[in-house]
Amino acid sequence: DTEVTQTPKHLVMGMTNKKSLKCEQHMGHRAMYWYKQKAKKPPELMFVYSYEKLSINESVPSRFSPECPNSSLLNLHLHALQPEDSALYLCASSQFPPGGPANYGYTFGSGTRLTVV
């Protein structure tokens, strides 16, 4: 299995809703990432998990709450989002975390298209 699987593919939520995005990989990768991508822009890093621990938070608002239940799963919990949070949310993984042994590249999922109304 060489894929990163993200669910759901599309999500529409109100500003008072609570929802979660899910990401799963079975490649034995020890680092997992959340990225946010707005239209016509490159992906922007949000969070990095290294060996199931949060290692990087790019000053993301607390309405986004990441969770790594185990080495294969990564969640992003959403609460009280704003319309400007509408974007494509991408999950990625890599064999080793940044700064570790040689990095063999990143594998990205197909993303969750989030619309906040």
Place this chain on the structure above:
Amino acid sequence: KQEVTQIPAALSVPEGENLVLNCSFTDSAIYNLQWFRQDPGKGLTSLLLIQSSQREQTSGRLNASLDKSSGRSTLYIAASQPGDSATYLCAVITQGGSEKLVFGKGTKLTVNP
């Protein structure tokens, strides 16, 4: 701070043409460089990964080169096809600091039948 630039921002070519996409980066102390393809509204598909010690990588009609000392990489696409139409992103991991993946803004390629 690492900055990645991709030129051109957009490119339109007729089917069958060979083409080159360019990527430059300001800090040559990189671990590796990765080229991705992104279709509209979709995730990123990894095309080629070049480690800092390598000069090029090939996969099918794609060839990526790396000149670390000058901070440049090129992605060569041979015999382009309409199915190659997508946005191509270049990204590097820089040694030291946070060693995060830094993306260029991409080149939007359109191959016309």
